Amino acid sequence: MDTFNPVTHRKLFCLVTAQMTANKGVKLFGVAGEQAIEKELRQLLTRDVMHGVDSQTLTREQRRAALRYLMFLKQKRCGTIKGRGCADGRKQRLYKTKEETSSPALSIEALFLSCVIDAYERRYVLTCDIPGAFMQAKMDELLHLKLDGTILEILLRMDPSYCQYVTYENGKKVLYAQLDKALYGAVQSALLFWKKLTAFVVDVLGFEINPYDECVANKIIKGKQCTIAWYVDDLKLSHEDPTVVEDIFTKLQAEFGKEAPLTVTRGKVHNYLGMRIDYSIDGKVQFTMPSLVKEIVAQLPSSLSSGPCATPAGNHFFVVNKNAQKLSQTNSDLLHRMTTQLLYLCKRARPDLQTAVAFLTTRVVAPDCDDMKKLGRCVRYLRRTAHLPLVLEASCVNNIRWWVDASYAVHPDMRSHTGATMTLGKGSVYSMSTRQKINTRSSTEAELVGVNDAMSIILWTRHFLEAQGYSVKENVVYQDNESAILLEKNGRRSSTKRTRHLDVRYFFVTDNVHRGKLSIEYCPTGDMIADYFTKPLQGLLFRKMLKQILNIDDSLIDSSPQECVGIQGSQGVTGQSRTRQADSTPQGNIEESSSNSAESAETSSKSFLVKNRSYADVVCNREKV
Known part of the structure; x- marks a missing residue:
């Protein structure tokens, strides 16, 4: 510690010092820490997130239920001090249900499918981020915030009008405020912002929500489809005509960029949800992290x-x-x-x-x-x-290809392992590798259970693409076990003494085959791509499958x-x-x-x-x- 210097050992310093409370942060970082807190508090003031209340007008229950305002400081690798302010919403979990607080989020499968379609149709893509997103939505209940310590002192220095609401509890200064806007940490904040953004996209912009992913919306503009996908406050817009995308972004800027402008990325390369999405090659999209x-x-x-x-x-x-x-x-x-x-x-x-x-x-x-x-x-x-x-490209968005396989009794508890992968042309848009939940008595049973494990995503993919406006002509599932294929096509009619014990739920596959939702076809084991996800392959076979999966x-x-x-x-x-x-x-x-x-x-x-x-x-x- 005698030779340790936070400046020269900045990288190590950031690794060993987690984010800390405001009081400790100010003592350690000094003026830089106070400036970080001021920057975070300034959002509360400029966005009218709260207003002070006289503690005498609050009941004892309201004071007890007030959420404490927390502030955490952390030094980035670049040396700047970052402040993160939020409400301590743990008290709300005692009376808030999951339905009242759960917010839809863009699924990774929907994102990948939309990116493949963007590349296939040569769309212009724009990504943007809404600053202070939660603070854009109004609070839906009477909720109070409690500020004290260093945070309160800095707030009073920034806005002396709050001094009239200061009171003392146990000899310490305390301020109670009523929340007018949603705030990070309050359990319903994410849902409130999703409702506000969805209402704007649907009611103002005229888009229609995809029922199979509530964070994907579409609208036909100039005869072509325009798609908006969002994960909380990160949006992705795409259309073949750049002017259409820019016009929608201008409207989003006018609605959500009043206090601070939206951060926007244009061009072929986008950093989105921690991924680098690259459209540089015509008709293809590349993912790296x-x-x-x-x-x-x-x-x-x-x-x-x-x-x-x-x-x-x-x-x-x-x-x-x-x-x-x-x-x-x-x-x-x-x-x-x-x-x-x-x-x-x-x-x-x-x-x-x-x-x-x-x-x-x-x-x-x-x-x-x-x-x-x-x-x-x-x-x-x-x-x-x-x-x-990972490089993805579509040859036709109307044809879906699945490969599903299973390795029999490979786990220590004698359970089998399911592998599945899907493509619209080249590259694995979706893949899964998971241990099966039950024990099976043969490889045929393991194959049947494996297809059943993948059925939810197989059907969801078809329904999602159809809701996007694409008519799915083929939804083919390839397998390398002909006995399993007969069971999946014919159900009980192909069941023998060895398989008559199978649970009815595993013939859910048969029902969907008869309804035309998917078809089952044979694939030689040497070409079974899903085999990669069931066992650790080696040598030339590993290299062959690797090239197909990553394209x-x-x-x-x-x-x-x-x-x-x-x-x-x-x-x-x-x-x-x-x-x-x-x-x-x-x-x-x-x-x-x-x-x-x-x-x-x-x-x-x-x-x-x-x-x-x-x-x-x-x-x-x-x-x-």
Whole structure:
């Protein structure tokens, strides 16, 4: 601690200091901390979020029910101090129901489908963010706020008119205020803002909500469809005509940008919900999450960081050693945190990690040393393939293709594993990898249960696209088990002594086949893409499936990082570089470079030089050749 300096050790300082209360933050950050609090409080004043009330006019119950106003400070990596103010809404959970507080949010499946359609129809895309979103909506109940301590002192200094409402409780200054607008922390705030935004989109702009995702709205303008999708206060607008999109944005700006303008992104590349969405290649959309990948790789312990991995999981991945040593609480928490981050990543930009992550999620309760090694292999594979994107393109939005497969009794409790993936042309728009909830007696039963596991999303996808205005001609499910196909097509008529015990609910598939909602077709095992999500594949089969799922080619896979020695910061490689072999020992530090800038991220004393070429760069170079 004698040699520790927050300025020179800023990166470490941000990692070890979590966000803190206002009182502690002001003591540590001084004037910068007070300025951060002032900036946050200024929103309450300029947006008329509250007004002071005389505490004598409040009943004892109202004073007890008042929500305390909290302020947290944190120093960003850039050195600036960020303040986050919110109400402590825990008291509301005692009398508020889930229906009164749950707000719809854009599903990741709806977002991906809309992005594929944007690329397919060559739409102009704009993303924007509404500042102070919750404070735009009016509060729907009589709710009071309680301010005290450093926050109150700064508020009185900013607006002395509140001095008349100050009272004392237990010798401390206290201010009660009535909330006129929704505030972060109040449990119904998100729902109130969703209602306000939805009302504006429907009543003012004339859009129609998709009943299968209440955060997607459409309208036919100039003979073409215009789509608005939003996740809380982050909006995505798209239409083939840029003037239509800009006109809608102008109306949103006039309604929600009165106190502060909306932040907007135009062009081919958008940072949306933590993802980098790139439309640079005609007819295709590319998803990457470089910041999250760097964060995950940086957490890998040095003891697990040696050696590259060609696949995220070995053949023995589902095997559990009951005699393996349990992890310490610190390492157990690390495994849990990194698995959660990997789960977030694989459900968005890296579906090739799903099989490994699906197993790791079943081990976070009581992990052992083997689980930590399996996590290490998955992260080393991610480090080696950090440059790989998910590239989606549609050949026809009217034809949906599904591949569903199951691996029989691969888990320690003898349960099977379901894998499924969907595409509208090329690239996996949606994929799943999950352990089945029941035990089955044969591979045929496992296949039937696997299709039943995927039925909800299979039907939802069809209904969502139809509600978007697209007539679905084909919704085909491919399987590699002909006995399971007969059961799914014919139901009880194809059931024998070995399958007559099956629950009626698993013939829900048969009912939808007869209704024409989907069709079942045979697919050879060698072409069964969903096989990737049921077991850890290796070698050429893994590479084949990887290219189909991510919609990439050999040129991008082979442009994986090169091992180097003698890296010295930004000076580049000072030693001799060599091509990485499968079992070589890594040396040096991680360096990720893009076409625009070079960034460095230290993961451990043993890392790689990562050459981060985008998919657009590879395609551009190929076209030049």
